[in-house]
Amino acid sequence: ETGVTQTPRHLVMGMTNKKSLKCEQHLGHNAMYWYKQSAKKPLELMFVYSLEERVENNSVPSRFSPECPNSSHLFLHLHTLQPEDSALYLCASSQVHHGLGYEQYFGPGTRLTVT
Amino acid sequence: AQTVTQSQPEMSVQEAETVTLSCTYDTSESNYYLFWYKQPPSRQMILVIRQEAYKQQNATENRFSVNFQKAAKSFSLKISDSQLGDTAMYFCAFMINNAGNMLTFGGGTRLMVKP
Numbered sequence: 001e002t003g004v005t006q007t008p009r010h011l012v013m014g015m016t017n018k019k020s021l022k023c024e025q026h027l028g029h030n031a032m033y034w035y036k037q038s039a040k041k042p043l044e045l046m047f048v049y050s051l052e053e054r055v056e057n058n059s060v061p062s063r064f065s066p067e068c069p070n071s072s073h074l075f076l077h078l079h080t081l082q083p084e085d086s087a088l089y090l091c092a093s094s095q096v097h098h099g100l101g102y103e104q105y106f107g108p109g110t111r112l113t114v115t
Numbered sequence: 116a117q118t119v120t121q122s123q124p125e126m127s128v129q130e131a132e133t134v135t136l137s138c139t140y141d142t143s144e145s146n147y148y149l150f151w152y153k154q155p156p157s158r159q160m161i162l163v164i165r166q167e168a169y170k171q172q173n174a175t176e177n178r179f180s181v182n183f184q185k186a187a188k189s190f191s192l193k194i195s196d197s198q199l200g201d202t203a204m205y206f207c208a209f210m211i212n213n214a215g216n217m218l219t220f221g222g223g224t225r226l227m228v229k230p
Contacts, residue, residue, distance in 0.1 A: 033218075042119075043206070043220040056217065090160065103150060104218060106160035 003027045004107035006091050012113045013081065021076040021110050023091030031096045032074040033104060034066060037088040049074060050096050081114045088112070117142045119209050121221035128197045129229050135182075136192045136224045138207030146212040149183065149190045154223075155203040163205070166190065168212075197228045 004025045013019050025032060034046040048056035049068040063085075065077040074091055088111050092104040118141045128134035140149070151163040166174045166183050173181050178198075182191045194201055207221040 040222075042222045043218075045217065045219075048217070088158065092160075103148075103162050103165055105162070106152075108157070108159045 003105050004091060004093055006089075006107035006110050008110060009108065010111045010113075012115060013078070014115055015081060015083070017081075018077070018079040020078065021089055021091075021112075023074040023076075023107055025072055025074075025091075025093035025105070025107075027093055027095075027105060029093040029095050029105070030071050031094050032068060032071070033092040033094075034074065034076050035090040035092065037090055037109070039087075043090070047076075078112075081112075083114050086112055086114045117144070117209050117211070117219045119207055119219050119221035121205075121207055121224050123224045124222070125225045125227070127227040127229055128194075130197055130199060132197055133193060133195045134197055134226065136194075136205050136207075136226065138190045138192070138221055140188050140190065140207070140209050140219075140221075142188070142209065142211075144211050148210045148212065149181075150208040150210070150218070151179070151181070151190075151192045152206045152208060152220075153201075153203045154206065155200075160206075164192070194226075199228050199230060202226060202228045 007022045031050040036044045045058050046060045047066040063080050067075040088109045090109045091107040094104040095102050120139050147168045149166045152160050153163045154160045164174050164176045164179050178195045180193045204223045206223045209219045
């Protein structure tokens with residue numbers, strides 16, 4: 001699968017570090033998403049961008065800061081994270097047309113460990 | 116709010132046999148989509164099958180088929196002729212039609228196909 005790519009695939013960071021996760025989609029979609037996948041918990045939707053505007057911020061702490069410079073790229077900026085933020089972070093994209101959404105396509109994820 | 120429940124945390128099946136994964140959901144909406152996603156150990160989430168709520172006919176995709184019971188709010192996935200490559204986490208997901216882009220996931224079922 002190369003439709004949605006994520007870098008890095010693995011990241012270890014201290015609580016005082018600043019890092020960024022990158023997502024790129026090559027599917028011509030107009031919506032992109034960040035999810036958090038923790039052990040033994042359902043996938044949690046964090047942010048949604050549709051046509052480069054943030055349309056959903058699902059009560060995510062401010063230490064997570066998304067950025068969508070264009071419809072193909074999505075970033076998640078991380079700073080002063082906590083150990084409980086360790087998880088797999090998944091990016092996805094989809095096509096949205098007149099408010100109707102279609103299936104989402106996922107990237108391989110970034111495995112984040114906060115020490 | 117919508118909820119999705121997968122009551123089977125883990126299942127196993129012998130190669131070439133059939134297995135059914137269960138999913139129930141709760142919503143007051145009448146127009147929505149349902150999905151099954153597969154997440155193999157490599158972590159790339161892949162769409163397996165989708166069902167539009169307005170369609171009475173159950174969706175099928177090769178060896179994968181669903182049993183959609185709208186009144187019962189049930190959406191089970193049947194995998195026929197199970198293959199070793201079917202070993203993965205399977206997630207049931209729900210999306211309201213006019214919301215455009217919000218997926219709600221169940222907790223997942225870990226399926227092991229045994230040789």
